[in-house]
Amino acid sequence: YNITRILKEENNSIWVGKVKSLSLKGYAIEIFPKLRIHQENVMEELVVLPDCLENIFGMLKMENKSIWVGKVRKVSLTGHAKRIEDKLDFTLMAPDTQEENGG
Numbered sequence: 001y002n003i004t005r006i007l008k009e010e011n012n013s014i015w016v017g018k019v020k021s022l023s024l025k026g027y028a029i030e031i032f033p034k035l036r037i038h039q040e041n042v043m044e045e046l047v048v049l050p051d052c053l054e055n056i057f058g059m060l061k062m063e064n065k066s067i068w069v070g071k072v073r074k075v076s077l078t079g080h081a082k083r084i085e086d087k088l089d090f091t092l093m094a095p096d097t098q099e100e101n102g103g
Helices: 026-034 078-085
Strands: 014-017 021-025 035-037 044-048 067-077 088-093 100-101
Touching: 021 026, 026 035, 026 044, 035 067, 044 078, 044 088, 067 078, 078 088
Parallel strands: 014 035, 021 044, 044 067, 067 088
Antiparallel strands: 088 100
């Protein structure tokens, strides 16, 4: 699937609403900043698995906490994805449902 057209969209311009699970891998990670997730979202799992640094390069230039995710029960940032953790705005939900600030 060609994501060139999606990448031309403004950040936070593609409304996806509430998301239960989000898994972005390889070049698909580049659309992450374009997604607009519901303000009251509670996600079960977020997985970000880049193939190479190029997959997250654009996000490295973004402001911290500029990609809204919401509350998340499990976050898996693999490899280079750990470098964008500060760009993500999320609250990690502990197993006992207490909230911990993350991202």
